[in-house]
Amino acid sequence: MFSSISFKNGVKHAIGVPALGLGSSMFAFGAFLNSAGFDIFQSFLSTFFTFALPGQFVMAETILAGGTLLNVFLAVLLTNSRLYPMTVNITPIIRNIEIPKWKQYLAAHFIAVTSWFNMFAVHREINQEDKFNYFVGLGGFLWANSVLCTVAGYLFSNIVSHEILIGMVFINPMYFLIMTVSNLKEKKMICSILTGAALSILLNNLFPGWSVLIAGVTAGTIGYFLFKKEGLNE
Amino acid sequence: MSSQFIYLSILVASIGTYFCRAFGVFSARNISTDSPIFNWIKCVSIGVISAVIARIILFPAGILGEATSMSRITCTLIALVIYFSFKKNVILAVSVSAISFVLINHFI
Numbered sequence: 228m229f230s231s232i233s234f235k236n237g238v239k240h241a242i243g244v245p246a247l248g249l250g251s252s253m254f255a256f257g258a259f260l261n262s263a264g265f266d267i268f269q270s271f272l273s274t275f276f277t278f279a280l281p282g283q284f285v286m287a288e289t290i291l292a293g294g295t296l297l298n299v300f301l302a303v304l305l306t307n308s309r310l311y312p313m314t315v316n317i318t319p320i321i322r323n324i325e326i327p328k329w330k331q332y333l334a335a336h337f338i339a340v341t342s343w344f345n346m347f348a349v350h351r352e353i354n355q356e357d358k359f360n361y362f363v364g365l366g367g368f369l370w371a372n373s374v375l376c377t378v379a380g381y382l383f384s385n386i387v388s389h390e391i392l393i394g395m396v397f398i399n400p401m402y403f404l405i406m407t408v409s410n411l412k413e414k415k416m417i418c419s420i421l422t423g424a425a426l427s428i429l430l431n432n433l434f435p436g437w438s439v440l441i442a443g444v445t446a447g448t449i450g451y452f453l454f455k456k457e458g459l460n461e
Numbered sequence: 462m463s464s465q466f467i468y469l470s471i472l473v474a475s476i477g478t479y480f481c482r483a484f485g486v487f488s489a490r491n492i493s494t495d496s497p498i499f500n501w502i503k504c505v506s507i508g509v510i511s512a513v514i515a516r517i518i519l520f521p522a523g524i525l526g527e528a529t530s531m532s533r534i535t536c537t538l539i540a541l542v543i544y545f546s547f548k549k550n551v552i553l554a555v556s557v558s559a560i561s562f563v564l565i566n567h568f569i
Contacts, residue, residue, distance in 0.1 A: 244552055259524055269467050276475035281513065284523040286474040290467060299470045304477035309509040314485020316502045319494045335482035340510055389524075394563035396525045397533070400517040401540045401558045405551050407511055408541065415500075419508040427512035431520050439516055443509025451504040455497075 233357035237364025240345060241372070248402035249341045249369055250376040251395040252280055257380025258392050263287055267381050274377040278370050279339055280399065282307040305436050309443065313343045320350050323359045334359065337366025344406040414457050419450030528566050536562040 253274060260270040265287070277283050282303040289299045314335055321334075346362050353361050384392070410416045426442035434441060492499050517525065518533050525533070540558035547553050 244555070248555065255524065265467060266464070269464075269471060272468075272471050273474070276471065277478045279478050281517070281522070282474060282478055286470055288522060290470050296466075296469055296473050300473040300477050303474040304480065307478045307481050309506075309513060310478065310481040311485045311488075312502050312506045312509060314482050315489045315492065316499065316506045318486050318489035319492050319499060322489075332483055332486055335486045336479065338482055338485070340513075343506070389527075390563055390567050393524050393528050393566060394559050396523065397528070397536065397562045398555060398559045400514055400525075401537070401555045402551070403510065403514050404518075404537065404540060405544050405554050407507065407514060408544065409549065409551075410507060415504055416507055419504040420511040423508035423511035424515035427515040428519055431516065439509060439512040442512035444505050446508030446512065447501065447503075447505030450508065451501045 230357050230360045233353065233360040234364040236353075236357075237361040237366075238368045239364075240349065240361075241342075241365045241368035244402070245341050245345050245365075246369060246372045248398050249280075249339075250372050252399035253373040253376035254380035254383075254387075255392045255395040256280060256283060257377040257382075258384030258387065259284075259380075260287060260377075261381045261384045263291055265381075267378065270381045271374060271378050274374045277303075278336060278373060279307045279310060302436070305440070308440050309340075310338060312443070312447075313340070314338050317343055317346060317362075320346070321358045321362045323356055325356070326359050331359075334363050334366065337363065337370050339366070339369065340403055340406075342366035342369050344403075348406075348409075413454070415450040415454035417450075418453055419447045422446035422449055528562070529569070532562055532565040532569070535565065 256274070257270050260273070265273075273283050273286070277286070285302045285306045286299055289302050294302070317338055318331070318335075322331075342362070342365055345365060346358075349361075350358060387395075407420055411420065423442050423446035426446055427438055430438035430442055492502075518537050519530065521528075521533070536558045539561050540554045543557050544550065544554035
């Protein structure tokens with residue numbers, strides 16, 4: 228059943244720092260697409276259908292580098308593969324047996340690092356039957372805001388200096404970083420975070436395309452098994 | 462690059478991205494929040510995200526790569542110091558870090 232109250236609460240949650248952090252980077256991405264020779268409709272479609280910034284940057288750069296469609300597909304698939312474990316993780320949390328499967332698959336489009344972190348931060352305070360609509364409000368607003376900010380960035384790129392644009396791109400990873408360190412509570416999470424970052428740096432030159440995935444899976448597995456006995460139930 | 466190629470690239474990028482999400486929903490159909498695999502996946506997710514952040518800061522793609530490594534690392538440390546020094550204030554940490562980043566890249 229659709230609960231407009233939980234949906235609105237999700238939207239309210241997204242308004243503010245989450246929307247600002249992601250929106251600023253999307254604005255800069257729109258400006259980047261303008262300078263790269265995309266048209267405004269292509270910029271709009273990129274965020275509308277993809278909504279995963281690192282993969283969008285990789286797509287644009289692969290095109291600019293003269294890559295083929297297969298190059299684009301594989302590069303984006305690899306870059307956005309982080310969304311797979313995140314989706315496996317968030318889906319049981321927002322699951323509601325009354326929600327049709329097709330809606331669950333549709334809502335999956337709103338799963339991104341920002342919506343994942345913010346849903347995890349509050350899910351224990353929300354009734355199980357309200358979580359799905361709350362997430363749709365939260366993720367849906369972030370998605371719509373990202374589409375608008377991409378178009379705005381495309382249109383207004385000329386009035387923002389290049390240095391400010393680079394600064395706007397920097398806001399999002401800093402926001403991710405702060406949200407990540409806010410999870411430094413359990414030993415298994417601390418271990419996974421630190422090991423993931425360290426392995427990513429060490430493996431970058433060895434496996435440029437795979438380093439993030441290998442680092443994340445290895446770090447998470449080490450963190451989980453080393454501290455398996457620590458309070459398992461989240 | 463032709464306009465048609467860009468549209469096709471957006472299409473294949475969207476398919477590649479949505480595949481990761483849709484396969485995630487499919488894989489999660491029998492996973493409950495109190496199962497060991499759920500906790501393992503949570504560790505993997507946070508490990509992947511920290512790996513992504515480390516890569517963005519040290520080996521960025523896109524226009525962030527035009528900034529110096531020194532500025533990115535310095536402002537990352539600024540964000541962490543502000544966050545832990547000022548009662549874990551997210552807005553303050555992110556704002557001061559981003560403003561410092563712009564200033565450092567403007568003046569150095």
